[in-house]
Amino acid sequence: MKKLITALMLGACVSMASASALAADAKLEPITYLLPAPKTLPAFAPWLIAQEEGYFKDAGLDVTFVTGKGGVDVAKQVGAGNAPIGGAIGDTPVIVRANGIPVKSVALLGAGSLTxxxxxxxxxxxxxxxxxxxxxxxxxxxxxxxxxxxxxxxxxxxxxxxxxxxxxxxxxxxxxxxxxxxxxxxxxxxxxxxxxxxxxxxxxxxxxxGFDSMAQAILASDELIKQNPQLIQKIVSATLKGMALIMKDPDAAVAAYVKAVPSHKGQEATIRQVFDLYNKYVYANQKVLGEMNADRLSKVQDFYVSEGIVSKAAPLDELYTNQFVGTGK
The missing domain is CATH 3.40.190.10 (Periplasmic binding protein-like II)
Incomplete structure (x- = not known):
């Protein structure tokens, strides 16, 4: 009888723990993040690491990644309100603003060019x-x-x-x-x-x-920036924390990333090489993590206009905001 009571008590404790975990998860806000390409690409490691290490969860978010059809498509979907937030290149708002799509870069993942x-x-x-x-x-x-x-x-x-x-x-x-x-x-x-x-x-x-094009960026619509800046802040902070882990502890970042993307298991050395290149050429030399350099963005836009890639220049403050990074918070 004593063993039975002990077993019942243990079962009750497990059930209560499970219920508590489900209740905690139920409090997480579900968010769809639109990626420009499949999430298994190492380029998206900051986001996948943020998810694997619980940075999004700590911010109260349950993030689901959905693949779009490139950065311009992501911008269109975000601008139309079909997705709350997504990823592209820092150059992308220059291209889409000329077509009336109301999105901005709210964080730039690195001071260098992705190319x-x-x-x-x-x-x-x-x-x-x-x-x-x-x-x-x-x-x-x-x-x-x-x-x-x-x-x-x-x-x-x-x-x-x-x-x-x-x-x-x-x-x-x-x-x-x-x-x-x-x-x-x-x-x-x-x-x-x-x-x-x-x-x-x-x-x-x-x-x-070479040409000072941009790194990857997080894009949000003008409406979301106005209506729900708290959500953007949570996503930006968690993602930048994932990027920071790659910069500060590449080996730990590789382990977290491979755990998040099991298809890369056994390719740890290759992933480490990729991270080393990102650290050297893309992420490095950004004074404030996530911050957009307005002068660089201005030169990029001037080039796009001069080449006829976009018809006209937009005011810089319509292309980005630094309010969610560093001292801009």
Missing amino acids: LIASHDKDPIDKPAQLKGKTITVMAYTDTTYYSLLGTMKKAGLTRNDADIQAAGPAGVWQLFAAGKAQAMAGVPEWVVSARNGGAKVHIMDPAQ
Whole structure:
């Protein structure tokens, strides 16, 4: 009888604990975050780490990631109110504002550009002028990597007609380069590591020589910024905490990320290489984590207007806000 009573008490305790956990989860606010590409890509590690480490949960959020069709599509969906918040590139508001889509960047994940100009060690490219006459791969002619490449070439007075630029898709962009069928590639850190794993010895141009495009950004609509700034603050703070872990403790970040994305199990060394590139070229040198540099954004917009990518410039304060980061809180 004593054993039975003990078992019943234990069962009751477990049930109460489970009920408490369910009650706690029930208090979490469900939020859909729209990503521009599948969440399994290492580029989205800050968000996945924030989820795995409980940063979103600590902020009272239950975040569900949904994949959109690129950054511009994310901006359109967020601007239309079909999703409360989403991710793109810091350049994206420049493109969509010209079409009347009311979104802003509310946090920028790094001071550098997401796009790197890679070449082969045996024929390194260190200056924009050296891109002349080269075969260069990009993901697509409507992708930010392409626009960033054009911006880099323009610094040397070159146009897209001065090189053989090939839109090769997200896999072909690095595969053609790794196979030696392209002399350069405009791509994100993941593709650089993929090319290295594919046998290429990769040289990366100093980003200071190239076009100052942007890192990834969190986008929110004007309406959400006005109506529910507290929600944006929670998402921004948790995401930046995920980014900070990658910067401060890459090994712990790799472990958390692989736990969040089990398909990468066994690829820890590769993920660490990707994180190292993000830390060196994308995340580094941002005085306040998440902060937009208005001067840099202004130059990016000037380029987009000069190239006819957008029809007109928008006031800078319509493109971003720093109210959710650092001293702007």
